[in-house]
Amino acid sequence: MIPRDTIDTIISTVRIEEVIGDFVVLRRRGVNMLGLCPFHNEKTPSFTVSPAKGIYKCFGCGKAGNAVNFIMEHEHFSYPEALKYLARKYNIEVEEEEQTPEQLQELNEKESLYNLNQFAQQFFSRTLLETNEGKAVGWSYLRERGIRDDIIQKFQLGFSPSAWDAFSQHAAKNGYKKEYLIKTGLSLEKENRLYDRFHSRIIFPIHSASGRVIGFGGRILSAEKTHAKYVNSPESEIYNKSKTLYGIFFAKNAIISKDNCYLVEGYTDVISLFQAGIENTVASSGTSLTLDQIRMIRRYTTNITILYDGDPAGIKASFRGIDMIVEQAMNVMIVLFPNGEDPDSFARKNHPDEVDRFIKENAVNFILFKTRLLLDETRNDPIKKAGLIKEIVNTIALIPDGISRSLYIHECSALMTVSEQVLMVEMNKILRARLKKSLKEEGSEENEIIPEPEVIAEPQKDFDTDSPGSQEQEIIRLLLLYGQDIIHLKMDNAADTGVPVMVADYVVHVLLRDEMVFENPVFGKIYEFYLDGVRKDAIPDRNFFLTHPDLELSQTAVNLVFSPYELSKNWYKNNILITTEESRLLLHVEHSIHAFRARKLEKMMTEIRRKLANAETAEEQTILMKQLGELKKQSIRINREGLGRIIIK
Numbered sequence: 039m040i041p042r043d044t045i046d047t048i049i050s051t052v053r054i055e056e057v058i059g060d061f062v063v064l065r066r067r068g069v070n071m072l073g074l075c076p077f078h079n080e081k082t083p084s085f086t087v088s089p090a091k092g093i094y095k096c097f098g099c100g101k102a103g104n105a106v107n108f109i110m111e112h113e114h115f116s117y118p119e120a121l122k123y124l125a126r127k128y129n130i131e132v133e134e135e136e137q138t139p140e141q142l143q144e145l146n147e148k149e150s151l152y153n154l155n156q157f158a159q160q161f162f163s164r165t166l167l168e169t170n171e172g173k174a175v176g177w178s179y180l181r182e183r184g185i186r187d188d189i190i191q192k193f194q195l196g197f198s199p200s201a202w203d204a205f206s207q208h209a210a211k212n213g214y215k216k217e218y219l220i221k222t223g224l225s226l227e228k229e230n231r232l233y234d235r236f237h238s239r240i241i242f243p244i245h246s247a248s249g250r251v252i253g254f255g256g257r258i259l260s261a262e263k264t265h266a267k268y269v270n271s272p273e274s275e276i277y278n279k280s281k282t283l284y285g286i287f288f289a290k291n292a293i294i295s296k297d298n299c300y301l302v303e304g305y306t307d308v309i310s311l312f313q314a315g316i317e318n319t320v321a322s323s324g325t326s327l328t329l330d331q332i333r334m335i336r337r338y339t340t341n342i343t344i345l346y347d348g349d350p351a352g353i354k355a356s357f358r359g360i361d362m363i364v365e366q367a368m369n370v371m372i373v374l375f376p377n378g379e380d381p382d383s384f385a386r387k388n389h390p391d392e393v394d395r396f397i398k399e400n401a402v403n404f405i406l407f408k409t410r411l412l413l414d415e416t417r418n419d420p421i422k423k424a425g426l427i428k429e430i431v432n433t434i435a436l437i438p439d440g441i442s443r444s445l446y447i448h449e450c451s452a453l454m455t456v457s458e459q460v461l462m463v464e465m466n467k468i469l470r471a472r473l474k475k476s477l478k479e480e481g482s483e484e485n486e487i488i489p490e491p492e493v494i495a496e497p498q499k500d501f502d503t504d505s506p507g508s509q510e511q512e513i514i515r516l517l518l519l520y521g522q523d524i525i526h527l528k529m530d531n532a533a534d535t536g537v538p539v540m541v542a543d544y545v546v547h548v549l550l551r552d553e554m555v556f557e558n559p560v561f562g563k564i565y566e567f568y569l570d571g572v573r574k575d576a577i578p579d580r581n582f583f584l585t586h587p588d589l590e591l592s593q594t595a596v597n598l599v600f601s602p603y604e605l606s607k608n609w610y611k612n613n614i615l616i617t618t619e620e621s622r623l624l625l626h627v628e629h630s631i632h633a634f635r636a637r638k639l640e641k642m643m644t645e646i647r648r649k650l651a652n653a654e655t656a657e658e659q660t661i662l663m664k665q666l667g668e669l670k671k672q673s674i675r676i677n678r679e680g681l682g683r684i685i686i687k
């Protein structure tokens with residue numbers, strides 16, 4: 039039990055922005071701080087922390103609370119565990135009674151597993167540093183590999199004795215239950231006896247992002263082929279391989295400050311690089327990279343650099359996994375170590391500065407790396423080359439951002455000596471097929487969850503300029519496609535270079551000024567997000583809508599974004615053909631706003647004329663005539679503005 043006054047000290051000492059800042063990159067926004075919510079998958083930050091109030095709230099999923107709640111929720115800790123975690127972070131001493139066997143029994147299962155792992159870690163560390171066997175076998179091995187004592191301590195490396203059941207016996211003597219020894223995988227049961235899974239191995243404890251030991255990796259020292267070189271803890275309630283990155287606890291601050299995460303294969307790669315001062319390194323330890331691991335990294339940075347030993351077969355095998363990173367809108371760089379070297383051996387042979395320089399100088403963008411590697415294999419074989427083009431375009435099509443996609447198409451077209459046009463056509467095919475598939479999947483999934491079919495949004499009809507609502511649709515499509523693009527508005531004279539504004543900013547300002555509202559409820563909903571974005575200076579990107587949990591909304595956005603459509607190449611103004619992309623965009627924006635307003639005014643005037651025809655008193659008629667006059671004036675004004683510039687006030 040933690041005494042009450044200690045709890046008060048902890049709560050009054052913690053700073054919520056520091057506690058959450060260990061897990062979420064927070065940026066100041068006024069008096070609050072804003073970041074990507076760690077509790078739901080989002081691409082536009084809606085997770086708000088108030089340092090003054092000591093609380094957080096996510097406007098996306100609704101999770102809210104104080105620092106203790108955050109740690110409980112995020113780390114799946116109990117209340118006392120969260121308090122202990124915070125006490126450790128702020129060096130507050132928690133005086134607790136030693137746990138008796140009875141107390142141990144009372145702890146819930148998860149806590150028992152964590153407890154046992156911590157107990158085991160301490161046992162393995164002591165064995166390594168304090169026993170004759172540990173020092174002679176384990177410690178001297180680590181020393182031979184040049185691992186310093188401070189690094190051994192930091193990563194809590196250990197050694198498990200060669201006796202078959204040394205740890206199991208020690209744990210049983212200290213009141214740890216057989217059930218948990220088996221669940222954590224520390225012990226194996228055979229003919230009613232417990233044996234140590236890790237006996238005579240170097241121990242690498244695996245830590246959660248908050249620093250708790252959730253599992254172990256053990257490396258054998260003998261060269262016997264009968265034993266696996268590495269064994270790992272089995273999955274348990276507290277250890278899920280696909281959600282774990284080795285080294286994340288030690289690396290996360292460096293990942294945030296360097297805005298880059300180095301990804302390696304093994305425990306020793308992480309440790310050797312860390313010793314060389316390259317602390318932003320984690321390992322996926324054996325398993326191929328999972329989506330959960332990528333999202334874990336994405337909490338801290340959008341840049342991943344993958345460090346490979348120079349084996350092309352291994353690299354090719356990992357391409358699929360890397361595609362997944364690309365799909366998460368992250369930038370992936372590849373570093374290839376010289377033949378026969380892995381990050382571990384390279385870091386041991388070279389001076390830390392050289393290691394750092396080598397990584398920086400040899401980092402190549404993944405898509406270009408992949409293109410070059412595959413290009414090497416195709417030589418001049420046209421059939422193989424066709425396959426290569428498909429393969430590369432497939433990867434580029436995964437990038438959520440359209441501008442980045444076209445940049446890569448440009449680069450790769452030069453590398454492969456294939457025209458951009460050909461690549462574009464191929465990419466659009468893939469995008470369409472993927473979209474169809476995802477809509478089908480979404481549809482069927484939805485059917486399973488929600489029995490009433492009418493909940494599913496009707497697919498949008500093809501764009502038809504004359505149908506009612508088409509102007510609304512056009513504005514929304516424009517926002518989705520170009521909302522974050524910059525246009526330059528000329529304010530006074532033609533010589534002026536213009537004021538840069540985002541398309542969404544511009545559209546929202548004009549519509550607000552003219553008090554224009556949307557009739558179609560879904561378009562209205564989408565517009566509201568832009569309105570809010572402009573007010574908060576955080577205009578949502580297209581993916582926000584494409585991946586929105588509101589199915590009606592996301593389907594509408596998907597339909598608008600993917601229907602065949604492009605800026606007309608033949609805009610004329612004063613009989614001059616407008617050729618640059620931006621001028622065409624500007625004209626297009628103005629045209630769309632104009633059409634939208636004209637349509638609205640027309641509708642309002644028709645409505646007033648109808649009322650006028652039915653008006654019974656002269657007074658009523660006068661009022662309506664006045665309204666009609668106002669609308670006519672507006673109509674003349676916007677028609678005069680026409681395709682010219684629209685003035686923002």
Ligand SMILES: [Zn+2]
Nearest residue numbers: 075078096099
């Ligand atoms: Zn959330």
